[in-house]
Amino acid sequence: MERIKMTTPLVEMDGDEMTRILWADIKKILLEPYIQLETLYFDLGLPERERTKDQVTVDAAEATKKYGVAVKCATITPNAQRVEEYQLSQMWKSPNGTIRAILDGTVFRAPIMVKGISPVVKNWKRPITIARHAFGDVYKSTEYKVPGPGKAELVFTPAEGEAVRQTIYDFRGPGVLQGQFNTVASISSFARSCFQFALDSRQDLWFATKDTISKQYDHTFKDIFQEIYDTEYAARFQEAGIEYFYTLIDDAVARVIRSEGGFIWACKNYDGDVMSDMVSTAFGSLAMMTSVLVSPDGNYEYEAAHGTVTRHYYKYLKGEETSTNPIATIFAWTGALRKRGELDGIPALEEFSGKLEAACLAVIEGGSMTKDLAGLWEGEVPAVTLNSRQFLEAIRDELEKRL
Template identity: 50%
Template sequence: MGKVKFNSPLVEMEGDEMARVLWQWVRDQLVLPFVDVELKRFDLSIENRERTDDRVTLEAAQAARAHGVSLKCSTITPDRARQQEFGLSRLYPSPNGTVRNVLDGTIFREPVICPNVPRLVPHWSKPVVIARHAFGEQYRAKEIVVEGRGTVKLVFEPTDGGEAVTQTVHEFNGGGVALGLFNTDESIRGFARACLNFGLQRGYPVYFSHKGTVLKQYDGRFKDIFSEVFGEFADAYREAGLVYEPRLIDDMVAFSLKSSGGYLWACKNYDGDVQSDYMAQGYGSAGLMTSLLMSPDGRCIETETAHGTAVRHYRQYQRGEATSSNPLATIYAWSRALWHRARLDGTPDGMAFAETLERTCIDLVEAGTMTRDLASLMGARHPFVSAQVFVQRAAAELKSRLG
């Protein structure tokens, strides 16, 4: 069996803990034995981020932009406890935020539906795609701890020397905290255009969730720009029998629980982070959620594992115990990156390999080979396998199919 040849490189970003272990198993057993692809590797482990003062994250993001297709493993964003655990010199920002800010664009998270796996929300029979704006918000916020009495102000100083605009945020009589968020019209417009294009291509209605009743100017700006951009798509949506609607996020959450799926939910950055995790559990597992970031022009694509680093499973792994972490999200990060690389390069054999890899893994699950998270949905006595065994069986079946 000859390897499938890819003409251009992938930018690979390794992560932390059990997610990193799964990443290496998938790469070394399900990808590299079958494909010939150059990997531009970057180690985004928390230890290497400390060694490089986080320069490695920016370098990885710049490489992702230069080469067009990248994929990223889950990484640690340290809090105070993890700072102490790893002896970090500072609290490093989210690597996801750094990479996404360089690439800009929108993250599309979509569940993998295994027909035989019961869903926690049984009537979710069709996918819900969470479109998450990937710029600004909490991931580029400025925050301060207020130590005593004083005033926090929001100030805009025009570059052209015009009159500054100042608003008092709060007059503190004692300690507290303050936070500054921002976004740009250009990025919001790219977000809206990406969502509306995606909805049209997939035949999905699009809903943008906001809190415009409270953040009248901030969320109101998002709402206005979405409405403006939708003007470019209105005729095409009407012909396709599709709709676009802005909805209060409270109403959208209630609607999502009652619906059967089959729509795109456009969320602001942090809202999308939360809602995609909630959706993943509703469909069965965080291991069943795919994640794809696309730049506004569609040139740059980054696939990710949408779950965390699985620290509890990593502790078991360190003790030499078999773990049953679900590797499907990791497998799909690789398969979707390979598929897009092949699509951009015009190599159909690469696209076919990526599709075969995905089909092989879904067929295994449908045949009853699954990790603990999925087996528990089937019933208390349903057998399950370790993550390592699942990857090994998938590799054997893939070899047989490609033989």
């Protein structure tokens, strides 16, 4: 077949470790033979972030604002051990956090369901999409390790007027402090992104915080969501036959476990981080989770929800065989290519994305899969475990039948 032509480049953000290896193989085996791939390439691998003092991450985010659609490989967020391993000048911040802050977007994560792998929660019949606020809170917090006795205060100095002070705690000994923040503008963008995504996907929207305890911080989230819903979206939700529902985060957890799925669960930044891992693992595997960052300006950044698969990378460096699941990374590419085709009026690109996704699922449902899925397999045919490259080649062979 003639390769599909693109008219606008994707912003491509390369990453680290085993996912970086899979990234190159996915392009070579599943994409470049069929698409004249046009990308604006940014290397977000840790050595390049160190070399550029993390400017490359900022540049990639700004390029996404310009071109509208990006696809990102998993990246390392360094800790103290990584600083030593990579000889870093400092502990660079999460690339995802930097990109989210610049795009001011909301992350929507949903499991990829396949026949033969049942969710741990047996009554879950449909995917649960986690909508994670992508700004502020603990990810942009200021911390202080208290050395000994003293008074901790929360101080706000307005642009005009006198400072406002509140006592946080009178320390009698050592401890720790953390200051968090968010903005009405970002919370409002979060709410509108969630409401619009619910309308686009025709799914109910749940939102949960802990406003009974956090009577200012969390309650502000609740109030903004309710005001925007009442004034901008209530009639549209009613017309679409979908519901907006608010509850406390602990009640939401209980309701989610008892549900059949098929809704969007909007969470604050940290809650969304934790709950997306819980939901994806309960549905099967972290490697079977889509993730897309959607900004209020209509920009999209697709990625896998999992990390860089460090343990497999160390095996790869030793020349040992790995069986690493590439599905979430493939679906990041297909999501970005589908959106690029939609925006640019290239239906062939949208059709190719759908066929590649269908090929991925067909291979697994036919009994061929990576090691992580083989341990979960409940299908009628015996599971055959393939190594990383064999699995990609099996997907390619299935894709060829569908093109």
